[in-house]
Amino acid sequence: MIEMLTNPSNLLSAFIAIVVFATIVTLAAPVMSSNGLEGRLKSVANRREELRRRSREALSQKGGGGGTLRHSDEGMYKNVVDRLQLSKLLEDPKVVDKLAQAGFRGPKPVSTFYFFRFVGPFVFASVAAFYLYLINGLGLLPIQKLAACFAALTAGYYAPNLYIQNIAQKRRESIVAAFPDALDLMLICVESGMSIEAAIAKVGAEVGSASIELAEELSLLTAELSYLPERRLAYEGLARRTNHPGIRSVVTAMIQAERYGTPLGAALRVMAKENRDLRLSAAEKKASALPAKLTVPMILFFLPVLFVVIMGPAIIKIQDVLKHR
16 A cells, blocks of 8 residues: 555656646536525525524613623534633634634634644644655655654644635635725715615625625625614724725725714715725736746746747758758
8 A cells, every 4th residue: 555655656647637637627617616695695694683683682681781792602613612722722812803804703613713723733743744654754864754744733733824814815805806896886876865774785785796705795784784783883893804905994984974974975986986096006016017927937838839839840951951961
């Protein structure tokens, strides 16, 4: 078994099989992918019903302070985290905001994050030690193997953070790409006489084809505007979940417009223009960085082919001349 796993031809065959499978999955993904808007909006509707139920329970409590709007978590991960006190051992004060930016809300994702942050280092280190000490040592010295296991241990500790950051970054890009258009739609709705809650709900239903994540956030904002004790908390929650300066400025403008009674349409018009400028500047930044990124691929892939196309006929001609001589 060890000889079969360490055979270079078998490793090359496995690598080629993985590459072919990844290519097939990449080509078939657009056809097989389904629109998740309905599921996202259903989860937001469940969250709205939960907020309504919790709000009614809080209002029915006598003496005040007895009601709560928080979910509860009684799963396996929660039991492990509580028994080992991982929330104190691996304490991260920003973990709730990070998970919210990635689209994970409630206490259950927090328990899952702490569980995998605790288990991940041991899993990575065990896999590295099993491979280096039992399967193939790669010709490394014992101290090098120990260093590799320690590096795997460190990678396992930071792997959950990197995973959450990657998901949050993709989600933020999807929201920011569609946010200026959503602001334009919201401005039209507000200037036509609709309330801000109705405008946000309408835009959330219409923008789903462009960004499911933004539709989810706007639907959640509508629910929080209805059931949170202060409207300011709902707006600040949107800014905290998106973590983008353009959206933060819009949230600040909307809070100030409600506090001081300034026209909301004018503020939305200015914010929409600023967000369009931010999107244009981001596109220009990517375009300016494109030549530097294309330098290495052109040297590795384009220039050899170009040399073959240009010099190939000349080399063939020279070979024919030498044969006749």
